[in-house]
Amino acid sequence: MKLTPLFLFFLFISANSRAQTIEVDTLADQIYFNGEIYTMDDDRPMVEAVAVKADSILSVGSKEGIMKLKGDKTQLFDLKGKTMIPGLIEGHAHLYYLGVNLLEVDLVGAKSYEEAIERVAEKAKNTPKGEWILANGWHHDKWDTQPTLINGYPTNKLLSAAIPDHPVILVHASGHIIIINQKAMDIAGINSKTPQPDGGEIIKDLNGEPTGILNEIAGDLVYKYLPEPTKEDVKEAVTLALEECFKNGITGFHDAGSGGYMVNLFEEMASQNLIKLRLYVMLRGTQPELLKYSFKRGIQVNLYDNQLTIRSIKLMADGALGSRGAWLLEEYTDAPGEHGHVVTPLKDINKIVKNAYKNGFQVGIHAIGDRATREVLDIYESTFKTQSSNGSKDARFRIEHAQHFDPADILRVAELDVILAMQAIHMSSDRPWAIDRLGEKRIKEGAYIWQTLLKSGAKIVNGTDAPVEPLNPMAGFYASVSRKTLKGMPDGGYEPLQKMTRNQALKSYTLDAAYAAFQENDKGSIEVGKWADFTILDRNIMTIPENQILDTKVAMTIIGGDIVFDDKKTD
Structure with missing residues (x-):
């Protein structure tokens, strides 16, 4: 096409107008500066400042350069020497059960079987007789004193004596073994004649009597008698788990095995903007109908404003x-x-x-x-x-x-x-x-x-x-x-x-975790165009003495430019 002088004139005017529009549109909504900012970008491992536009990273670089993107409405976040890293990603956990654990009796840290039972007995005092009591987190290898063991595990005698009127399930920290009291055994019909299930074991004493220990798949013999939680109960547990994630600087979460009910609930909550977390769901492989439906439906990527992805299957x-x-x-x-x-x-x-x-x-x-x-x-x-x-x-x-x-x-x-x-x-x-x-x-x-x-x-x-x-x-x-x-x-x-190394450890919580969810182009590092997901820490975990790492606190958690947790210390 022949470019006439008049056409070139209008092209020049249009280009100038477009440049001015771009310049106005690219003013930052947020600018983070004055901290130790680790990007996980090998070409630019540290920067002085980061600019955010909407839910994405607009620019990274020097403080002087980034401040040129400041407008009248730009929020300035002075990190005051704190450390900013890409949003941390939990690479394998169980969101719903994390919430359930916050609602149930916590046995983590119990120094003995007796202490674990005391915690459960305290719960029983305020629980109507006959209602189930669940407790999580016991680990006999970590107890200071050991009770009588059979096949390497405690029996339920102390538990049954202390809590006779409530069916009780104590879940091991691994989630793979449980102790149930006599009341729960009676409800489940577990006795000396109960056959051993495939893929699990009912631990029995020398007389062939069950000890209350159910290993692996054997737990299903009693789990099926638990009352179904209401939808409100499940949502409460998920909400508590999300809050726990934000407090811990978690911006992404690989949920390691959810069934159809939970997947539907996640979609419902995400559609109402109640998830906010970058939730990567693995479908439970023990549900054939769920897999059949999902294969027909196809992978679901970055649903509901990038809150939910469903493209993985979990097996055991x-x-x-x-x-x-x-x-x-x-x-x-x-x-x-x-x-x-x-x-x-x-x-x-x-x-x-x-x-x-x-x-x-x-x-x-x-x-x-x-x-x-x-x-x-x-x-x-x-x-x-x-x-x-x-x-x-x-x-x-x-x-x-x-x-x-x-x-x-x-x-x-x-x-x-x-x-x-x-x-x-x-x-x-x-x-x-x-x-x-x-x-x-x-x-x-x-x-x-x-x-x-x-x-x-x-x-x-x-x-x-x-x-x-x-x-x-x-x-x-x-x-x-x-x-x-x-x-x-x-x-x-x-x-x-x-x-x-510290760099390898941080990468395992950020960029490599993003890669494992096919999201390395969206998150995992602080680079232009990626989501504005950041974790801000009160100290520099890349340089502080090793013995100070456990004292590190999360100051802020940002997902898509939204502050989902703020300990108020960054003000």
């Missing part, structure tokens, strides 16, 4: 190490002849994985023992080979927990591009007794081997498995870089060569 291969349910290649060191439990038949896992791959869904499989992780890797590898006719897909399949590997399987993780959702806090919590389960050789060669896996090219996503562990990401960060318990033991940390 084995149990937990604490309950000796983790599936091992060799027997447990402290339980000769025991190898753990297969929670879901491998043929069922294989079928679901292949259907998920075909339909574009991610899969995350709970696998803790080395036999379980090997079987999962085998299924993933087989899927990629046999389904290649459907075209290569960016599957990003995951292993949830991945606590124990046989050395022969370590390199396979990166080769298959499998993501590992490994909760560092589990090492801190479990390592003092895990050596009894696995022995020194297996602990050193294949358990909680973060640095070995990272050097092999694998991606690690951090988190807490809340409510199994407290949601606090600073505890997870501390465990990652120190390899110590939360009491600071031992000096130098357990297997110190496996420590993460």
Whole structure:
């Protein structure tokens, strides 16, 4: 087309007008400055200031440059030396049960069985007779004194004597084993003649009588008698969990296994802007109709103003190490002849994985023992080979927990591009007794081997498995870089060569966690165009002495430019 002088004149006028409009429109809504700002962008790891427009990052750079974007209505946030990082992402936890745990009896930190029972008995005083009482978080390996144990676990005799008129369920910190009192056993009809369920165990004494301990799938024998919570009860629990996330600086959350009811509720709440969190939901693989419906519907990405994504499926291969349910290649060191439990038949896992791959869904499989992780890797590898006719897909399949590997399987993780959702806090919590389960050789060669896996090219996503562990990401960060318990033991940390660097630990809570949810282009780092999701801390976790990390507090939590938590100390 021939450009006449008149046309060029109008083009010049139009361009100038457009530039002025852009200049006005790009004034920042918010500017954050005067702090230590870590971006997780390798090309620009730290900046002086960040500008936000609507729900996204407008610009990052020098304070002088960013202040040029200030307008009359721009909010200025003087960080006053605080530390700003990309919004923290919880890589594996259970949102609803986190809320439920806040409503029920908390047994975390109990020093003995007697103390745990006292907490439950106190609840029973104000609970009508016959109503169920649930309590969470006991861990006998952490008690200062031990009661009489059968097969390594306490019995329900003390519990039944202390609370005879209420059916009681005490859930282990791992969530994989429970103690029920005699009242609950009577309701469930559990006695010496009750057959052992597949994938679980009713612990019995030498006379063949049940002790009240139900391991893995055996818990379903009593869970089915619990009254269904009302919708209001469930929403209350979710709301409490969301508040807990915001207080802990969590802006994204990988929900590790929700059924159809919860998925519908999440959608309802998100449609009313009641979630706010970047919620990444894994569908519960034990619900065939849910999977059938979801495959037909297809993946659901960034629904309701980016609050909700549904594109993953959660399965269970084995149990937990604490309950000796983790599936091992060799027997447990402290339980000769025991190898753990297969929670879901491998043929069922294989079928679901292949259907998920075909339909574009991610899969995350709970696998803790080395036999379980090997079987999962085998299924993933087989899927990629046999389904290649459907075209290569960016599957990003995951292993949830991945606590124990046989050395022969370590390199396979990166080769298959499998993501590992490994909760560092589990090492801190479990390592003092895990050596009894696995022995020194297996602990050193294949358990909680973060640095070995990272050097092999694998991606690690951090988190807490809340409510199994407290949601606090600073505890997870501390465990990652120190390899110590939360009491600071031992000096130098357990297997110190496996420590993460602070940058690796932060990446596992931000950019790599975003990648595991296919959202690395939207969040996980402070870069132009990404969502304005930030966590502001009262001190610099990248430089402070290691023993101060656990004292770090969240000052503000920002999601999409909205302040969802403010401790008022940034004013």
